[in-house]
Amino acid sequence: MILADKIIKLRKQFGWSQEDLAEKMGVSRQSVSKWESANSIPDINKIINMAEIFGVTTDYLLKDDIETIQSIDGEIEPEVNSVNLNQANRYVEIKDQISRITVKGVLLCVCSVVPLLFMLSMAQTEQMNLDSKTATVSGIITMLVMVALAVSFFVRTGQFSNEIYSIEKDDFELEYGVRSIFKEKLQQITPSYHKKLSISIGLFILSIVPFMYVAINEGTSDLILKMLCVMFFMIATGLYIIVPASAEYNAYSLLIKEGDYHPRNKEENKKIEALAGFYWPLLIAIYLGWSFWTMRWDVTWIVWPVGAVLFAALVGLMEMITKDRE
Structure with missing residues (x-):
């Protein structure tokens, strides 16, 4: 696998666009495009910088016969499906x-x-x-x-x-x-x-x-x-x-x-899914319990709009806390 293919593979594995990689390396998007199309080759300093950004060895980038991704600490990263x-x-x-x-x-x-x-x-x-x-x-x-x-x-x-x-x-x-x-x-x-x-x-x-x-x-x-x-x-x-x-x-x-499926949003989505997995079954239990207890089905429906607004507020609060920590 040549350098151009490895850059494409690593960039996509991280979920970055050409603009994202260019910004991290301090180059233009056109430069990244030329590297990936094999129209030009980055200089040695750029390759070292790229290796640090992707967390791989320079040997992996430079040697065509090395196709298994190797991280800087020597551990082999699992193959991506x-x-x-x-x-x-x-x-x-x-x-x-x-x-x-x-x-x-x-x-x-x-x-x-x-x-x-x-x-x-x-x-x-x-x-x-x-x-x-x-x-x-x-x-x-x-x-x-x-x-x-x-x-x-x-x-x-x-x-x-x-x-x-x-x-x-x-x-x-x-x-x-x-x-x-x-x-x-x-x-x-x-x-x-x-x-x-x-x-x-x-x-x-x-x-x-x-x-x-x-x-x-x-x-x-x-x-x-x-x-x-x-x-x-x-x-x-x-x-x-x-x-x-x-x-x-x-x-x-x-x-x-x-x-929502960009890698930078992945952890946040997992937290929201975990919250939803707990929140909505609890809300259903509250709705059914209240309804059967009072038999006022014409009143207990209010649980759903109130619950939806509360869930949106909880998600917003989670996002605020995450941003504050960052």
Whole structure:
């Protein structure tokens, strides 16, 4: 492997652009581009500086017959998994399948309370010969069935874990030319992604309007319950739009290691994932416990918007603490 290929390999392994490496070495981006295209060779001082930046030996950079990365302290770095175009396309395809399965489970969870609210509204006006007790029992049973179906969808996503593990959990580098293909694809879908994101956020914000309008105008309790159903349907629609779009956008971003998947954001994302893994199950437990204890499902839904705002605040606090330490 020649010096030009080694520079490309190391730079991509660190997740740096040509501009990033040029800035660290105090040279122009054009110089790095010439080195990587083998149109010029850096002088010995630049090679020594480059070796220090990458944490490798000068022998590794200068000797074409040494292809295994060797760090300065003599330890051999593990080989980075190489991902070709077919593997990258397969990864995006799998992430799309996972998102379509996941969104079904999410929609079932979000809408699971709708039958209960609807039956309670029917009981309020004594329609369908429903009393409040029958409506509550029937609604809860329906809700539990929907949640069980949702869990089955979430479990199904585990079948893809082995196929995507090497990309999501291990260090990898894209083969030559693959990164530019997926960078172009990311640029193509970005306008559509932001459009869908704005529509979804709009639905989330506006979902509370029907309920607020009826509540402010002192609407009947059955109408308030029906407006809550409308609110959950609007939230579900927003999720149906944004979940697959986000999955595709994030898959491309991870492959080219940009945005939230840039190496400098990797540790921060791990902390957020750890927080989410603890926070959301706890919130679900609080919601279900409070709901079953009081049987006021028309009130306990407030846990979700409050919980979402609190989670965003906690993430922001974590970022502030991290920046202060740096």
